[in-house]
Amino acid sequence: MLIIRYLIAYIRTCIMYVAHTDYLINIIRICILCIVFQKGFYLRAKKREGGVSRKHLLWVFIFLLYLGAVYVVTGIGTIWDVQRFVTASTSEFDRIYLVPFSSSEVMMPYVLNIIMTIPLGFLLPLIWKQFRTIKKVALSGFLLSLCIELSQLFTQSRTTTTDDLIMNTLGAIIGYFIFKAFFHIILKKNSNEKDEITSSSVVIKHEAIFYLVLSFLGMFLFTI
Incomplete structure (x- = not known):
């Protein structure tokens, strides 16, 4: 019951972030570079594959909304934090915990x-x-979590731990298995359908990677 209560509180906090003006501003920030990429991506896909479906673009938008929530909740570092860190007279590397599960955190953060x-x-x-x-x-x-943790090295209010790397990677794996169960139960009948986008183009083939990188850079570079 305690875990459920904390989970409800966590979801409520995330919803408050979504409704907050800062979150909407952050969505604009992560979309700045993504929109530029998507414009070029759409034109290339239209030329090579006949276009991109609206359903695909809708899912991409949901994906970017999710990334925006992650960046806000985790409080990633920005280029301004890097500048402050470089000019600071004190070191903040004492907030790094490299040994797994060596910090004094309780179970719920995990x-x-x-x-x-x-x-x-x-x-x-x-x-x-x-x-x-x-x-x-x-x-x-793992890589998304690593980027977040490394950026937090330059912030004043966050700690960098290997625990977060492990737990975030585990969460992604659990999400994958949930997808597998969902896919085999509901989407199996569509498993033989042709991919919407199948191309040798690096830009098209690695679309998801571009969104992950560009959304992170958008927050890192354009957050004031």
């Missing part, structure tokens, strides 16, 4: 870190068939 990346593990293979392998999903969860 659970919340897992929950945070479950949607990532679910959405990646749902939207992009290239990510329908556990290896790619786990690697994506």
